[in-house]
Amino acid sequence: MCTACEWAPAFSAITRRRALRTAGVVVAATALSACAPRTDDPQPSADEHADFVFRNGPIYTVAGADPWAQALAVRGNTIVHVGDEAGAMALAGPDTRVVDLAGGMLMPGFVEGHIHPFLGAFLTSGVDLQVPTGADALAAIEAYAKDNPDGPVRGFGWRVDMFGPEGPTRTELDRVLPDRPGFFFAIDGHSLWANSTALEMAGVSRDTEDPVPGFSYYARDENGDPTGYVLEVNAALSLVDAIEPISAENMGRLLEAWLPNASAAGITSVFDAGVPPIGTDQGALIGLYTDVEARGRLPFRVVASYSVKSPPVDDVVAKVTDIRDRFSTDLVRADVVKIVGDGTQGGYTAWLLEPYADKPDSTGGSPFTEQQWHQLVGDIDAAGFDVHVHACGERTARTALDAIERAVAANPPRDRRHAIAHLVYVEDPDSQRFGDLGVVAQFSANWMSADPDTMVNMVARYGPPRADLMYRPKKVLQSGGRVSLGTDWPAAGYFSTYKPLDAIQIGVTRQLIGERDAAVLAPADQRLSVAEAVYANTMGAAYQLKMDDRVGSLEVGKLADLIVLDRNILDIDPHDISSAAVTLTMMDGQIRHEA
Structure with a gap:
């Protein structure tokens, strides 16, 4: 199923400045790529030269019924040519960087439809608990605490299947962290594991009201005391903020x-x-x-x-x-x-x-x-x-x-x-x-x-x-x-x-x-x-x-957000896709990563 052929184009407006610039680029680039340049054609002026030309590798545009191209050119922050190599090279000048893909694949940069950059950078700091068992997690926490002897101990990555449906308990943590606060985010980002010292510092006891009863709450034992298993973001972040205040500077x-x-x-x-x-x-x-x-x-x-x-x-x-x-x-x-x-x-x-x-x-x-x-x-x-x-x-x-x-x-x-x-x-x-x-x-x-x-x-x-x-x-x-x-x-x-x-x-x-x-x-x-x-x-x-x-997608008039991979991921064993290397990332016409 070719979803690229069927999904509708956008309707959102762009600024008048960008629209006028893009319209000019589309007309110029279409004229340049409509046919191969003749030797007696006038050469582009310096301000018409491309800043980058990509060639010698498959270019996957993610656009149209035939999404493949031979070459692509970028001027400023805009794609000005997608098509044959001759049309792209016609835009090359003395200051143009010609990128030899050497068989690597050029494609659009990834657009992440749901991600948490701030939360990710915040939650994943500390000890990595993406380990097989709860015993492994406790051992990792104990080792990390010894290597980092001051302040609260934090971490990320434990999994619910390590502990069963009732979740982890503070008593397990207290054995390896008896006198320092410790809190550890689950890998789903929706729950927290805290020791007794952390609960005490945050003022969480049997008398503490749950932030959102039945949804974001402190799991409790048969006596009503918090077990150390904290559910959902409201309760988890309020506990963490009481121990290590969440500041804009740190984030x-x-x-x-x-x-x-x-x-x-x-x-x-x-x-x-x-x-x-x-x-x-x-x-x-x-x-x-x-x-x-x-x-x-x-x-x-x-x-x-x-x-x-x-x-x-x-x-x-x-x-x-x-x-x-x-x-x-x-x-x-x-x-x-x-x-x-x-x-x-x-x-x-x-x-x-x-x-x-x-x-x-x-x-x-x-x-x-x-x-x-x-x-x-x-x-x-x-x-x-x-x-x-x-x-x-x-x-x-x-x-x-x-x-x-x-x-x-x-x-x-x-x-x-x-x-x-x-x-x-x-x-x-x-x-x-x-x-x-x-x-x-x-x-x-x-x-x-x-x-x-x-x-x-x-x-x-x-x-x-x-x-x-x-x-x-x-x-x-x-x-x-x-x-x-x-x-x-x-x-x-x-x-x-x-x-x-x-x-x-x-x-x-x-x-x-x-x-x-x-x-x-x-x-x-x-x-x-x-x-x-x-x-x-x-x-x-x-x-x-x-x-x-x-x-x-890579189309004339669009912004130059693109990446180069070291292989064509549409032409390899799918089990090897994750091992493909991103060798270059361009955003807004600027190289942001190059291996």
Whole structure:
């Protein structure tokens, strides 16, 4: 299925300045590439020369019925030629850098449809707990504490299957951290493991009220005392902030240290699906993006979001309008509302239609009532903003679709790009509705493997037949819907990655990376083709973000956001996709990474 041929072009407007410049470039480049230049043709003037020409390798444009080209030229921050090599070389001048691809593959830069740069840089600091067992995690914490003898001990990456459905306990941590606070984020980013000292410092006791009862809370033993297992973001971040206050300065330092990693992974645009607020102001961190941009160090475009995690909902439009108006630059905008509609299956906080197979008295929950859902989505849509819904559970997906459907019917027509993310399991009637309603299905393809977390925890939570029907992007595509990909870094089921090539490989194979004969996650017919996965991580995500008129494909007049891989990932064993190297990343016509 050629999704690139069928998915619609963008409708969003660009600035008059860019439109005029692009129109001139399109006319000039079309004339130059329409036929091979003759020897008596006038040569381009110095200001018409390209700054870069890419040649001698496959160029995958992700555009049109024939997405392959021989050469590409860039002038300033704009693509001015895509086509034959003669047309590109006709634009070369004495100062043009001619990049010999040497058989490597040129393609659009990756557009991450759902990622958390600030949270990722923050959560993944400290000890890495992506280890096989709970005993291994405790040993890693003990060793790290000895090597780092001062202050709180923090870390990231433990998995729910290490401890069972009741989660980890503070007593286990107290044995290796008896007198220092310790807190450790789970790999899904939705829960925390804390020791007794950390709980005491944060003032969490049997008398402490849960931030969002039944959704974001402190797990308790039979006596009502907190066990050290902390569920969902509200409770987790309040505990962490009491021990190590979350400051804009620290978050900015961690972010800037991570930015080169994004460029090395080929990322040129991101949807930041939610930042932790500094105090009550989410804009305090979003503004750091513009600060980095002003210093010329922001290597990707950012669409940021205002997150709504719990009621009240009456002031959401005013708050997102304020943030949009405060932060709007060439590379940064903030005009999407992220609705945290439920939690995760691992903590029984994802909202299901039918009870959990291993906890039949529970269907999870949402922080919002059905009435609040409709008010929230309706108000946001009426104000001209798009929603991006966190929906791990199928009831959350259905409720979000219902709310969007009602909002579309009630509000005037416009160019909507609503999205629903994660979609662990979706009932078949709802898969069809993505296409019917024009809602983007946003998947984290790196979750789509038959890894231990999925096969132990997720299968236990769902049971047959639901456990054999998880993560079905092809179902949405076959129904005429749109799909985008994003790693959701740092959140993960089994291993945390910000690298799109990792996610693409798993989306194509539905196998854990590293074992060619690893189990394939059912249903196997939901494996994406490489072309579909690449499209979803470029044009699919660009469409979601109303950026597909500027990025996501290599076309004349679009911005020069592109990457070079050391091999053609559409022509190799799919199990080798993640091992492909990004040898060059260009964003806005500037090289941001070069190996």
